[in-house]
Amino acid sequence: MANVTLQFLNPAFFTLKIHERDSYEYVKLQFPAHSALSSLDYYANDTEHNKKVLSAYLEYMVRVSKLLGVEEKTARPRMQAVLELEKDLARLAKKDLYFLNESTFSIVELQNLAPFFNWTEFLFAVFTKHIVDHFLDNNKIILSSPMYFEDVSIMLTKTKKSTIKNYIIWTAVHEMLPMLDNRFLSAKSNLELILHGANKTVNKPRWQVCMEHVYKHMPMALSAIFVQSPSVYDEDSIKTEIQHMIDEITKIFVKDLDSLSWIDNETKEAIARKANDIQSVIGYQDEIRDRVDDLYDMFKPNADFFQCMLNFYKAKTHRDLHHLVIGFHSWEISNPPQTVNAFYLTGGLNTMFVPVGILQKPFFRKKDSSVLNWGGIGAVLGHELCHGFDNNGRKFDVIGHQADWTSNAQHEFVQRAQCLALQYSNYSVNGENINGNMTLPDNIADNGGIHIAFRAYQNLNTSAKDKVLPLLGISNQQVFFVQFAQMWCSIQTPEQMKTNLLFEEHSPSRFRVIGTLSNSLEFAEHFHCPLGSKMNPENKCSIW
Incomplete structure (x- = not known):
């Protein structure tokens, strides 16, 4: 062994x-x-x-x-x-x-x-x-x-x-x-x-197989090439805009704590300290340009593909075992910048990563109306911030030590989390129910993220400055929610959907939209949904 x-x-x-x-x-x-x-x-x-x-x-x-x-x-x-x-x-x-x-x-x-x-x-x-x-x-x-x-x-x-x-x-x-x-x-x-409704392993061109192996096992090596392309990333202007959005979302999150009567003041102060201390890495970290060779210094390439891969696995394992004692630098364990996703790392990092790959349509647009960005990447940023305070992230304090809340705040949180777990467990795809407990962290983040992003958009009064998009016949507030919904459009085979229900930590895309917006008072207000209707139920689930 x-x-x-x-x-x-x-x-x-x-x-x-x-x-x-x-x-x-x-x-x-x-x-x-x-x-x-x-x-x-x-x-x-x-x-x-x-x-x-x-x-x-x-x-x-x-x-x-x-x-x-x-x-x-x-x-x-x-x-x-x-x-x-x-x-x-x-x-x-x-x-x-x-x-x-x-x-x-x-x-x-x-x-x-x-x-x-x-x-x-x-x-x-x-x-x-x-x-x-x-x-x-x-x-x-x-x-x-x-x-x-x-x-x-x-x-x-x-x-x-x-x-x-x-x-x-x-x-x-x-x-x-x-x-x-x-x-x-x-x-x-x-x-x-x-499992997937398609065979994903055979009859691929050899170059594609090789590229997939390199991307899977040496993503930072590809990243070093990727970030050097001048067309990839307008670094200064985009970083400034995304950091501004993170700052505004954090400000709203902390401000809204005052309205949450179920959380005591001691716990609110701890939550605010952690939220205000969240670091952000936007685009990519400079070490990817300068230190990527350090990641692979133990790897000895070989002309034989099989032996080459064995050498790589062995080198990576030795490096990982070494890091079990000395720890990792954040740039070594972050997703590569070409990843179309953002993520939050808790523990001792308390950091939000926003790679270059997600800073494009449909999440982010450089020159379009700001409401599209707030309904897109803004909701994603709110989602990642809320991961610091989901049913897992909330157990860690600002420096990454396990430090739970007061007993009453814990009890109240659990009650609200159970509401979300039950709500999503009642959604089904092709007769198979979603696992509301398995998807709970991301459902908490989805619901909190959209609420905070909308509040931040409204708070900045950008809605007054944004021109109404032509031909749609809807307000910018409505555009915000349409953009959020469009962001999760996807197509999957029935087999892949069934497989995802067993292990995927996110709810199916359709219910990431329906579940979240049916809990949103702002959505119901701006789309004039009657109280008691499907998208404006009388009993809603809410944490952040």
Whole structure:
């Protein structure tokens, strides 16, 4: 297992990561490990669709085994046993998701909790002696759910060693499959069709395959080229405009705290401190131009593609393991500037990232009416700010330490969050309901973000200066909401939609719009929606 970890940083039964608090001083063992399928639901819930997925997954496992030289009569029972182990692990993880109790352990305590693994031997095999001594002396290991590790240890004592070995090998083989030829990619074709409604892995031009590998594994190398194009980014003027929007959104968010009677003054002060301290990175960070070679200094290219990728994985894993102790710089873990998305990082960073890629239509327009920008990128900026205060982000203070609110404020927040969770759980796509709990952080951010962005737009009196857009026959306030809705237009296959409902942290695009705007008093006012109508229900959900 240590060898697999050193190659892929994926120890099969759990994942290693940097903990999000105290300046990255902790190593966190988190469950579940990355599985070949995108959701635990496929393994744990015995539905007809999931049976179909698992059947296709087993055939994929068997076909790959045969391509590697294993006979059918050996491959099928071997892979069936591996699949049963995956299902058992998924059931434990699903059960223990409801008993999360993040705790700090010493290696001795961890060994007593989960004796199936020799933890000291594993850590010495993966890390240097200096780093392991650091763990031994300082109790620097955090378990996301002690119950999961205890249960897995008990389960594995009852599992054949050959099955455990084959499972670890399969996790490594599955990681390497994208580096192999079309025979191996074709082995997954039926599974891809069931999961996504299309086969995304075969018959691509070789240049596209190579480009996708470079983008996936070395995004900052492409970024260094991307940001040097003078046509990509009018740096000064756009940075100034986006920073102005962030400042105005933050000002409104803090000001509106006064009107929230359910939050006590002590908690309001803590929220305001954190909001006012949020840093912003707009466009890209200068290190991408100057220090990108540092990211790949351990990588030794090779003319053989497969060996080249193995070298890359090994170099990246060594670098990531090193950073488990010394921490990352924010530019190393931010999304590349060509990403069409913005994001917020909590913990010790408390930073909002707005890459170049999202500073284009339909989110942002350089010269158009400002209402389009406020309904577009403005709502996105409000969304990211609210992530600092969603059901996860609110647990961290201004310097990234876990510091919960007063008990009454917590209780009131939970009540309002449950309102949103129930609202979105009642939406369905093709007969499948949205998971309102899984999508809750982004639903909180969507609802808060649109409200704050609209208030900021109105507060700046830009609506009085903006010319009414011709031919539409609607006011600028209405344009704001139309722009917000247009931003999330998308098309997906039914299969992809079904898959997304199982693991996607955002609600489907349609309900990001309907759910958010039906909670908006401002939307109902400017579109004259009768009270009690679908888009202006009497009972609304609101947090920020």
